[in-house]
Amino acid sequence: MPETRITEAMRSAIGRQSRRQVSFPVSESHIRKWALAVYFPDPPPREFIDPDCASSSRWGGMVAPQEFNPFNWLAAETEEPDVVVDINDPDRTEILLGVEGPHLKFQLNGGREVEYGEFIRPGDVITSVSRLADYHEREGRLGLMLFTLSEDTWTNQRSELVKRTRSTLIRY
Amino acid sequence: MPQTDDPCTAEVGDVLRPFVRETGFAAWNRFAAVNYEFVPIHMDDEAGRAAGYPTAFGMGNLQWSYLHNLLRDWLGDRGKILKLAVQFRAPNLKGQTVTARGVITSTRDEPDGRAIDLDVWTEDQNGTRLAPGSATVVLRP
Secondary structure, eight states: OOSOOOOHHHHHTTTOEEEEEEOOOOOHHHHHHHHHHHHTTSOOOGGGTOHHHHHTSTTSSOOOOTTOOTTSSOOSEEEOOSOOOOTTOTTHHHHHHTSOOOOOSOEEEEEEEEEEOSOOOTTOOOEEEEEEEEEEEEEETTEEEEEEEEEEEEEOTTOOEEEEEEEEEEEO | OOEESOGGGOOTTOEEOOEEEEOSHHHHHHHHHHHTOOOHHHHOHHHHHHTTSSSOBOOHHHHHHHHHHHHHHHHTTSEEEEEEEEEOOSOOBTTOEEEEEEEEEEEEEETTEEEEEEEEEEEOTTOOEEEEEEEEEEEOO
16 A cells, blocks of 8 residues: 555645636526525425516525526636546546546545525626645555545626635545 | 524534425426436436446436535625535436435634635435535635
């Protein structure tokens, strides 16, 4: 078992932008489908379905569930290195940064911290900028675990902060 | 501990009305479809076993949504979530009943309104915590 999976090349990539994306305009239909899925099998709150109901809320119209993801399926623009990499490839983080990955087989979502700003509303166009923030390692039940921290900042078309996320990817 | 139904009068120690769901492919496939999260460990028991678990397991992102559902079912349009931090400690295995819970740890008045900190978590039907975390919400003045 190696003592570390974190190479010099990986360390040199800390702080680098891995991806910038711009969403298509968010639609009411996106919001409805998201709400239906996360509340399944019960119906979601009516303000996520019915714009008339939402317009009488204190938010003055339909807002997306705060954890809504407008970048699923397709983004209007994606700036990332011109490399072909599978979305499920465990080395995706490093491949997108142009360095060799640790070649670990499994990956898990290790946790995240989010700070929310403005709501997402129908018609909004969201820009996401992702950076590699840090690496660290810990011995776990399944061997040496590599923790990768990344930071993703979302703003809307008025450059207002929508969300800042720090996520941890665990690989082993 | 008393259950709070109104965040405006909630006090330290009050618990939120829990958010409970049976979990398995019916929920996970729907979430995969809206989040474009088609990962074999969430869709195929064989892939779950190959990763070291007895079955396929649910998305951390869906646990994340359940914690948001817990908070917004309580808040309605009286407030919004400012911060949420969660660790995904144990897998949400197929067939588990997942309950999202929250307890208020502090409250304070801030310029933007009353802020409330909570411990939040999801647990399985045996009370084992799957995704523990903390949250801050702010009530609209």
